[in-house]
Amino acid sequence: MSGGTFVGMPAFPEAAHDAVNNKTLRANLRHATHTIRGKRAKAVAEVSDWAQLREAGKRIKDHTLRHLDRYLVQLEESVTAAGGVVHWAADADEANRIVIDLVRMTGESEVVKVKSMATQEIGLNEVLEAEGIAAYETDLAELIVQLGKDRPSHILVPAIHRNRGEIRDIFAREMSEWGRPAPEGLTDTPAELAEAARLHLREKFLRAKVGVSGANFMVAETGTLVVVESEGNGRMCLTLPETLISVVGIEKIVPTWQDLEVFLQTLPRSSTAERMNPYTSTWTGTTDGDGPQTFHLVLIDNGRTDTLADEVGRQALRCIRCSACLNVCPVYERAGGHAYGSVYPGPIGAILSPQLRGTASEIDASLPYASSLCGACYEVCPVAIDIPEVLVHLRERVVEGGPATREGTKVVLKPAKGHAAERAAMRAARWAFSHPGALRTGQRLASRTRRFHPRTLPGPGRAWSATRDLPAVPAEPFRDWWQRTNGGKDTGK
């Protein structure tokens, strides 16, 4: 059972096209994003120092990123001193290999998982499955996605695209394949669905010997890891198994214990619009007699250092995965999370994925365009990531190419394929504007033939005009009109 991969995803406009035409999906999404957006605004308004907290969060993260090497080493020392074992993984393959080996060493063939963006990013579940290790997602939304052989479509609420009827059907059909079946006569009330998940997962929690998690924060000074959640599935996975393996991106560090006072205030309010999420667990290495007695921390790079090398784009690493930017984005609301072709959808995904993965694929080259640049995402971001600025920066990289870092090496990127027509058009425009005679002739010709113009473009321009109508050509070029009417004075026309 897998969460599915995003390999071979079509570019954003194509994937979004289907979503926009799916009425159920759009209704589910609209309901969810508007509900959460209103609640969030209320929760944020409750704290009078939001602007200062946001600024402090930004600065803590910027400072950490600026000295990331030092804090990584400090974290390694403090986790080790507290009884944990630290592993380093340069890419997804290496991280997956480390986790497989660690699970093998325990002799177990199943693991329970806390919802984690990092393990989704590296496709851990699929790799474990291929190795004969069952990985059970235990977050309710992740369970819905996993049982539905679906893909997550939201950072916080991965099954946001599903309504209660769809969830009921998935539970009734799939639960028996993986353990305790759904109760007979299961209805679609949220309480009954949650109860079915509770019963189905409890047998897994109680017998699990290995837990796999990510972390929201890691404190360099103390070696403490933090997981923020609602359902208690996180607590189950973090405390009942004998072995805990946490897979965490290297950017999740904060320098000091005190720094948590900022993020434990901004994260819950920004993500679930609560004063505080129901459960927060912190642990520092292992504790005798309480919780897992073996703790492994797998630190993953997987494109993060390449992102760090980009002076404009590196701010994306400040992200604390609150998902507020998804809920306010007019493009996300209509296109849905799947169209972004990544575990990181929405505005943050549009800048994170093309940096973590590079812009070589069609989907990654299209992501910087999956935005109207309205700026709402920047406004709500609790760490003030200027997402529009990075989007524009990445668009330039896609169209013009230029210097970038891939796998730690500086490279000069060629313009992405498919954007040749756009560049040719810009070159032609430059030439025309610097040759007034040719421009005039062209405009007159265009006006005279306007009855024959198609509404869409053929050939390479088709992609552009598939999402817009071509502008109508006026009956008379402006410059002719100006000359004929003496700037409008003669006829008033």
Add this chain to the structure above:
Amino acid sequence: MNSRDLILGRVRRALADVPHDDTPYDQAVDRDYLREHGDRSVEETVELLAENLADYRAIVHRCTGDELPGVLAGILAARGSASVVVPPGLPPEWLSAADTARVEDRAVSTVYDLDEVESVVTGCALAVAETGTIVLDGGPDQGRRRITLVPDHHICVVRVPGQVVSSVPQALERLDPARPLTWISGPSATSDIELDRVEGVHGPRTLEVVLVSGDGPDRTDANGGDQA
């Protein structure tokens, strides 16, 4: 080259354009945000805690130290709990009026044993008024993390005002990061189905908080110092 050196090398090269900066960390970040929100008296802070706990659907009780055994016995009786798990350092007076069977969480007991138990009674390390949060740090009157997780009904005793802080910053100041901490704000909940909030997915579905004021059968240290 091993991956550790590879990653650290990449980080250093990635930051080559960043000017050198030796500002000590305590000066690098402006902490001009508030230490607490609003100006409240001690009574008002306790009141706010009670309100926020209730707002997140915890059931709140208030009593004096002398009344505590009666209140706890009443809660367990009302629930009809056949058994209650107690941490090793829970003051014995607390449950002196309850006739519910007491289960101790021993090293040899399994999670399956715990799963048979209906309720758990614990103290706490502290409570945060602004967010309606109780924090457990594994002290003697709180026990291992699993005992407040597997049973379906958690009763948590908070001594007021001694264990109450206003805000998250004040809470972190008083907590020891070396201990495993569990912050609890209301019972387990999910909003994953059409964003309808449903209480109780995997943790306790009912959280009852008893705010105990005054002297009485009580401990003194917020971090679980003396044991009964």
